[in-house]
Amino acid sequence: MKRILFLFCFITTLISYSQQEYTIDGQTYILKTEVKGPINLLWNSIDNEYRYFIKKGASITELKNTKKNGVYQEEYKTTLKAQAPEATLPIDKVKLTLPSLSKYVINYNKQVDPTYTSSSETIQLKTRLGAFAGVSNNVYYTNPDNTILPALGVEFEIIDDVKLKRHALVVRFKQLLESDDYDFSYSEFSLNYRFKFIKSTKIDVFVNAKVAAYSYASRDVTFINSSGNEERITGSGGDLQAPGAFGLGADFALGNGYLTFSYNDIVAIGLESSDEFPVDFTLGYKFNL
Known part of the structure; x- marks a missing residue:
């Protein structure tokens, strides 16, 4: 961290x-x-x-x-x-x-x-700061009932309008909140790279690659394991990872900034996933600084 x-x-x-x-x-x-x-x-x-x-x-x-x-x-x-x-x-x-x-x-x-x-x-660095909210079933942790949790967060984006117009570096903080059915909370700081394969004055569509992340999870989860026995996982801790996770997103020009939508962590090469289909959507707004 x-x-x-x-x-x-x-x-x-x-x-x-x-x-x-x-x-x-x-x-x-x-x-x-x-x-x-x-x-x-x-x-x-x-x-x-x-x-x-x-x-x-x-x-x-x-x-x-x-x-x-x-x-x-x-x-x-x-x-x-x-x-x-x-x-x-x-x-x-x-x-x-x-x-x-x-x-x-x-x-x-x-x-x-x-x-x-x-x-x-040579370079014209510009920055954007925004906040977002969404939902996630966090398929990269034990989630026996595939519970969808609310997500909140902020992101800070760095872009260059001259030499690297289609590229961006993003520092992101994301927080998953526990629910009554699923005693699990999750915090993550991540460093992301975005390639904007569609770029115009009105809309940017991009691929997001999560390069590095520090995550901290707290959980008390009871589930039936593959042997048919009840198993319980408790405790908390953090980990620095290189998840190699990929997602998609789009920024829509609106006012002095962008309405931004993203489908996060569709696949992660460096993390083990459950068999559930990933549900990780966020919607937010970011300002030009």
């Missing part, structure tokens, strides 16, 4: 955002600096809406894409051209999204300053 907690703390200390207060057209905003250079790209989520700004010298201009008669006006392209008149970069395919704007601004900065380098090209 100490190893996983240390890893969690280490990862979170690596992640930081440059934020500063700006006054633009009489309004004060706290904005993150995504790209620095001859022109800067600033952004933040304000009132559940992503807002983007270009800073050149002391001037800051918002990039907008208003809708008129059902058609987007794409004013941000005109703004980019005005702020970067020296650029000979194609702008037709630039989208009002952080990755697309970042790429354009970085390329512009390189064009006007041959010595310019940007760490944004």
